[in-house]
Amino acid sequence: MTLERRKFIQMTAMGLATVMSGIALPSLAKQKQIQPLGPGTRPLSITMPTPDGKYQFLVDGKKQVISITGEKGNLQIPDHSCIIEYTGEDGTTELSVYIDHETTDSYLHPGMPSKDVEAELEWDAVLLGNPIRGGKVVASITGPANTTPEVEIFDIRGNTLIKEKVTKSNTTDQFTFDVQPYAKGMLLVKVSCEEFTKTLKVMHGN
Helix, strand or coil: CCHHHHHHHHHHHHHHHHHHHHHHHHHHHHHHHCCCCCCCEEEEEEECCCCCEEEEEEECCEEEEEEEECCEEEEEEECCCEEEEEEECCCCCEEEEEECCCCCEEECCCECECHHHHHCCCCEEEECCCCECCCEEEEEEECCCCECCEEEEEECCCCEEEEEECCECCCEEEEEEECCCCCCEEEEEEEEECCEEEEEEEEECC
16 A cells, blocks of 8 residues: 555544544533532521520531621521521520521521530630739630639749639630739739640739
């Protein structure tokens, strides 16, 4: 077979393959167009007369944790009718709300703040007033509620003046300690709970 004849056969084969591919492509594109898409989501604006914080909901059984601020928040819900479930403010009543597929705003009865989120709060401690006045050390402690951090106050020589466990009932609580009986000067305030420890300096003045 001559070289010219081979080239002719190869060119003809390539041309037929191109034509066949051009015929098949519209069919594949059409198949993609008719494939069903997954369910979408949309925001649902909720009003809940409850303190600011994190709240947990189940939307069709799927967990969502959202922030409620000024009694307002937003949930992501499917673009079809769904069920919202959450725990009431008494901590025991399980509430269930049906949301129609056209609903964009919903009023919900008060719920209970999410304990899971509270447990993930970062600890922190600050002193209010430095130097202190009136012999009172005021410590503001941030962290999970229903915990008992320990506060230890000692002088610059390391002598313990006050050592007390305090009970937190909120995310941020303030505690007052009377150091008036002790000598004036620099004091160290150590706040600790679990793996958190922070030591702060404060001047015990007049």
